[in-house]
Amino acid sequence: MASIPSFFADAVVAIGFEKKNGEIMWGASGFFYFHTLKGENGRVYLVTNKHVLDGNKKIFLRINPKALGEPKGYSVDLVDKNGEKLWNGHYNKKVDVAVIPINFQIFQDDNMQVHYFRDIHHTLEAKSMEEAGQTEGDSVFTLGFPVSIVGDKSNSVIVRSGTIARIRDTLKSPQVPYLIDTTVFPGNSGGPVVNKPELIGIEGTKNIEKASLIGIVASYMPYLDVAVSQQTGKPRVIFEENSGLSNVFSVECIKTTINSYERRIKQKAKLVEPQKSTKAMEKPNGGIDTNFK
Numbered sequence: 001m002a003s004i005p006s007f008f009a010d011a012v013v014a015i016g017f018e019k020k021n022g023e024i025m026w027g028a029s030g031f032f033y034f035h036t037l038k039g040e041n042g043r044v045y046l047v048t049n050k051h052v053l054d055g056n057k058k059i060f061l062r063i064n065p066k067a068l069g070e071p072k073g074y075s076v077d078l079v080d081k082n083g084e085k086l087w088n089g090h091y092n093k094k095v096d097v098a099v100i101p102i103n104f105q106i107f108q109d110d111n112m113q114v115h116y117f118r119d120i121h122h123t124l125e126a127k128s129m130e131e132a133g134q135t136e137g138d139s140v141f142t143l144g145f146p147v148s149i150v151g152d153k154s155n156s157v158i159v160r161s162g163t164i165a166r167i168r169d170t171l172k173s174p175q176v177p178y179l180i181d182t183t184v185f186p187g188n189s190g191g192p193v194v195n196k197p198e199l200i201g202i203e204g205t206k207n208i209e210k211a212s213l214i215g216i217v218a219s220y221m222p223y224l225d226v227a228v229s230q231q232t233g234k235p236r237v238i239f240e241e242n243s244g245l246s247n248v249f250s251v252e253c254i255k256t257t258i259n260s261y262e263r264r265i266k267q268k269a270k271l272v273e274p275q276k277s278t279k280a281m282e283k284p285n286g287g288i289d290t291n292f293k
Contacts, residue, residue: 003196004141004211008122009157010115012143012191014150015052016060016073024060024073028052029144029191029217032102032116035258044104044116046076047254048190049096049218050089053078064113064155071155072112074280076102088261090253095175096218097253099261110280117192117213123251124195124212126174129167132208134195138164140180142217142246144191160184161196165245174252177218184220184246191217193248215248 015028030048037043046061053059061074078087078100087100107114117123124132142160149158162182170178180193193215198208223243229236 004159004194007115008117008192008194008211008213009143009159010064010113011117012157013046013114014062014145014148014155015048015190016062017056018058018060026062026145026148026150027187028189029187030061031143031190031192031216032104032114033099033213033254033258034116034118035255035262036119037262042119044102045099045258046102047097047099047192047216049216050098051096052190053087053089053098053100062150062155063107066111066113070153071151072110072280074106076100088257088264090257091260092175095177095249095253095257097216097249097257099254099257101261106280119255122213124214125251125255126171129195129214130171134164134167134208134214136164136167138198138208139196140164140182140214141194141196141211142180142182142184142188142191143194144184144188144217146185146188148187162246170250174250177247177249178215179221179245180248181245183242183244184217185242188217188246189219193217213251215250216254218247218249221245221247 012029012031014026015030016024016026019025028048030046033045033047035042035045057077057079059076059078061076062071063074064071079085087098090097104116124134140162142162143157146158150156160182162180165179165181167178169176192213194211195208195214197210221243223241225239225241226235227237227239228234
């Protein structure tokens with residue numbers, strides 16, 4: 001039996017950036033998230049990190065077709081013609097979550113293999129996680145594109161397993177990131193974290209009945225190794241290593257960011273639609289970017 005639904009991988013996309021020579025370099029991850037507005041109606045957002053979008057005027061998405069063939073690329077504007085930002089970041093500067101509405105219909109019209117996490121069916125907020133008995137030691141998966149490994153002939157999501165290392169602070173205060181014990185690399189930023197169903201629990205624990213989106217990867221936690229001069233006794237070089245622990249922000253942070261965007265566009269009495277500029281690219285494969293995003 002599969003641990004997570006196959007369509008979860010179809011909700012994850014590689015995010016690229018245009019270099020000076022016009023080449024697209026794939027350097028981050030993101031995922032599609034359906035935000036319910038009324039009844040079954042809603043809007044699809046691309047969710048990723050602030051540090052992925054900051055300083056860019058445009059990003060590119062890489063998506064697989066349903067039929068055989070190479071992945072197709074799409075461009076998405078991050079600012080309008082007046083230079084106004086079209087995406088929204090969480091109001092707390094320490095919460096590294098960003099969202100932008102996306103024209104999901106264009107992918108469907110192009111017969112692309114895409115899906116989304118739906119807020120009322122495929123997510124667990126901190127309160128729901130606590131009620132479900134989610135705790136340290138529970139298994140999780142990260143989905144994304146570490147070290148920009150996007151695949152040559154298809155957009156191939158990499159799934160890695162790990163465990164929740166520390167979450168009690170987040171259950172009390174959802175804006176506090178929690179830690180997972182799995183190594184993330186440049187390119188994982190903005191990817192989703194999904195829990196693993198646990199149908200046979202030990203005494204005193206509850207079953208986790210289905211896989212759900214429980215957060216978004218922000219960064220790895222670094223370990224600093226200081227080299228000290230034997231002559232002076234002073235630090236000379238600081239080496240930063242990946243500790244194997246990774247920071248994750250909760251689903252609440254995603255929902256808060258989307259809700260503040262919805263309030264913002266209502267105040268303007270018009271819908272800001274960066275999705276109107278979503279366009280297919282002629283050369284979607286680009287290159288490999290090893291810079292951390």
